[in-house]
Amino acid sequence: MPGVLTLLVLVLLLGSPKGLAVEVLSIHELASHCERLEAEPMSADGQYCVRYIQGFIDGAVATDARVMMNVEGAQETEETFSDRAKRTRVPNNADRFRAARLAGFCLGDPLPLRNVVGAIVADLAKLDHGTAADTPAREAVYKSLMEHYPCPA
Template identity: 60%
Template sequence: MCAALLQAAPARTLEVLSVHELAAHCAHLAAAPEGADAQYCLRYIQGFIDGAVATDAQVMLGVEGAAQREESFTERALRTRLPSHAERSRAAQLAGFCLGSPLPLSAVVAAVVGDLRQLDSGADAGSPARDAVYRSLQAHFPCEEE
């Protein structure tokens, strides 16, 4: 049995999407916005934003919840699974970027894609797309100081 475990295939790691790969998909946005490549670009950026805000909201609520009184299972479920708009806004500030409510996704994507194009022509073309998207969002959509 131990020999079988030692011979098992190694765990696969997630392949990191590069700036060049994402920029190649995003290059199709203008000519074929409904095409698979353009949609890949759009949904990657949208998913990045959703993931960042959702993760930060859960972290924020968890930290705040730990400092609060003991709560029932139902109270904890409501607090951790249904963050309010205000909580999502506070969580976005943890991510270092804030997107206004009426801001269309196309405007956000245009800003990020512009940065990807610049990075793709330089030494950063092989760097992780996630890092480039994150820096772009922080640069173009900073949170206002309260």
């Protein structure tokens, strides 16, 4: 009987169009979580806000580091399997810094996450009105990071 129930749930999820797509988080939705951050930093909303921003930053740097290393690897013609494995599986700090420049923002070491989150939350609060509120949150977070934390020339 449990197998039939599992199968039924899977059929219902696959039949739903939302089950196949990732829902885009809007500026308004993220701002509504972040507005509780100062008063209740450990609340579910406060943690959602911090973790979304932290995940965005981690994802941007990790993705850019991987893309950068793959592009550099494609340009090298004489690379052994073990060299490629080291290059692609263990990015070092220099790789991460170069990747951050590709991302368009550079977060210095060490920089408290609360400072970064505070700057982004302030920008979200300004954008959480009118037509900008429906814009994807990822675009606002990215723009805020580029404005507040540009890479040195």
